[in-house]
Amino acid sequence: MIWGYIQDPVRQSGLLLDYSQSSFFLLLIYGYLYHTLKSRQYFPLLTFIVALAIFTSFSRTTNFLLAVFILSLIVFRVYTREHSIKGGTIIAIVFAFVFLHLLPVILGSDAVDRGGLQDFNTLNSRTQYWSLAWQAIMEKPLLGHGLGNFEYLGAKDSFPNQKIFFVHNDYLQIWMELGVIWFFLFIYSVGYLLIKHRQVIAIPLGVKGDLKRYIDWVMLCCCAAYMAINFIIGSLIFLLLIALIIARLTTYGEN
Incomplete structure (x- = not known):
């Protein structure tokens, strides 16, 4: 590097x-x-x-x-x-x-030049990813859409010139792909380790x-x-x- x-x-x-x-x-x-x-x-x-x-x-x-x-x-x-x-x-x-x-x-x-604290372009794109992921979660909150499908759940239409595979939020990604049970298991595991x-x-x-x-x-x-x-x-x-x-x-x- x-x-x-x-x-x-x-x-x-x-x-x-x-x-x-x-x-x-x-x-x-x-x-x-x-x-x-x-x-x-x-x-x-x-x-x-x-x-x-x-x-x-x-x-x-x-x-x-x-x-x-x-x-x-x-x-x-x-x-x-x-x-x-x-x-x-x-x-x-x-x-x-x-x-x-x-x-x-x-x-x-x-x-x-990344614009410093005044430039939040990367954060703005992330909020769009999170919004698309949340819409997908609301469609199938229990079982999820399966691994690696984020690109085909609105990201491809919103960002036609890019390949968007990741939500840039692992918590939302797990819920979107695997469903609410795995989401809560993941949240519980992280919280348990930190609190313990x-x-x-x-x-x-x-x-x-x-x-x-x-x-x-x-x-x-x-x-x-x-x-x-x-x-x-x-x-x-x-x-x-x-x-x-x-x-x-x-x-x-x-x-």
Whole structure:
């Protein structure tokens, strides 16, 4: 992703098909390995490289969740007085952000312009997807329309020049494709995991906390939020990574 951006400063998707998915996958990997690697001397450099790759996708969703992740580490440090995050890590992320935006100027190329917070074109298209999905759900709320049929349930007519396979909301996608029973099972599973392990955030001031378990819980929260605006539930590589996070979090809960 970094090499591609150096060659041509446009949005990068790496090995995945979706720009946002690529950066979010990197964020999940970074979070999963954070506790293991944070004490290594090369960690600030690693953080710089990962942050730089994340920013090359210009995904506002992943950028926001990266900020949530960093803020959660700061909160953990305040409450436990443990060194959950160092200043060098934050500096590396800020420097990566600045470097990415200065590189087109250095190379004399046009920079990526997504319109900032004023441009909500991508959100507007998502609301159209959600509206079409909801109409389809109302037609067959119990059993759904089957896997992979969103394109033929109004999306093809509304977006004739595009191939729209995903609702950009995994919750609506599951209900639309599989019906209300699987929808509620999915909602229950996500809610159960988050509520069951919520005690990891109930850390009294000054009491030592389990940073690795805390980060796993934060990563699950990020996944739950991400699925409301994009799609990862149909990606095997994401499912495997989420399964690893859940397995580790559940194992800690049994100890």
